[in-house]
Amino acid sequence: MKTPRILAIGKATQDVFMKSDEFDPHIEGKHAYTHLPLGLKMEVEDVTFSTGGNATNVAVTLARQGLRAEYMWGLGTDLSSEAILTSLDQEGVDTGYVIQKPEYQAGYSVVLIATSGERTILNHRGNSIGADGKGLSMEAVAKADWVYPTSLGFGGLDLLRYIIDHAEKHDTRVMLNPAGPELAHPAKLKALLESVDVLCLNKEEAQLIVSGHTLEELVRHALNLVPVVIVSDGPRGVVASDGKTIVRAGMYENVPVVDRTGAGDAFASGFLSQWAHGRTLRESIIFASANSTSVVSRIGAKDGILHQGVRLHDMPIEEYPL
Secondary structure, eight states: OOOOEEEEESOOEEEEEEEOGGGOOEEETTEEEOOOOTTOOOOOSEEEEEEEOHHHHHHHHHHHTTSEEEEEOEEOSSHHHHHHHHHHHHTTOBOTTOEEOTTOBOEEEEEEEOTTSOEEEEEEOOBOOOTTOTTOOHHHHHHOSEEEEOOOGGGHHHHHHHHHHHHHHTTOEEEEOOOHHHHTSHHHHHHHGGGOSEEEEEHHHHHHHSOOSSHHHHHHHHTTTOSEEEEEOGGGOEEEEOSSEEEEEOOSOOOOOSOOTTHHHHHHHHHHHHHTTTOOHHHHHHHHHHHHHHHHTSSSSSTTOOOTTOOOOOOSEEEEEO
């Protein structure tokens, strides 16, 4: 069996993580807030520099699992863009399809981490590819076995449609774990799903697209739109189906949460890294859960991503016919 070729498309960021009990939430009614008093200097315990962005996080999981991982987006010549490219090159991700222009700029995020692992993110989107996808190589989409578009910035749903149409034309399979810009228009997003092979959402995101109160209800309804559906609910577990069976899983392991950044990317890409290799639905969910659990135990979205050959232990999981 040849090594699957998977192309991740989407924005990249330079992340700066600052951890302090100063960022612990203050509860007011049903909402929690991090308070940053004006005019005061706040002390932080740790500062960590890392790279992020949904698509780069995905590409690193795929590379560490021995797949042919490729990354495509527009980056600049600024220090953050160069740091992102260096990081991906060191991980063995093919960055040959990245377009570098002086007018482009990588995103930049300051992540304020509370002692619970919850975080507040101050995000600058940067400047990159627009809705027309100008500069992106659709030849790369055609050559890939799978394409994973996410967090497409200013391109939004128009760019997502453009990518998915090319993938469908060339029989390239699509996994979609939509980010904020795509979820902002759920009705338009739903219209794209007929061309998607695997859809991964959390419970709140799934409820924007289909009806249902439980994870299983949401999965069953979403199967009318896509062949494989995964719906997660954080520490409360996940339900997935390939149209034949349903897999229901709990937490892989109860570890102290240091930082939740990248947990969703680690889960979705962890699933695809096994599914593309021909693993079963059950096996793919177990690895996805393990990958996500490892990521939240470290600061940053990439440090905890699992490497190929890691030994996995049993977890609460059941499988039954649809």
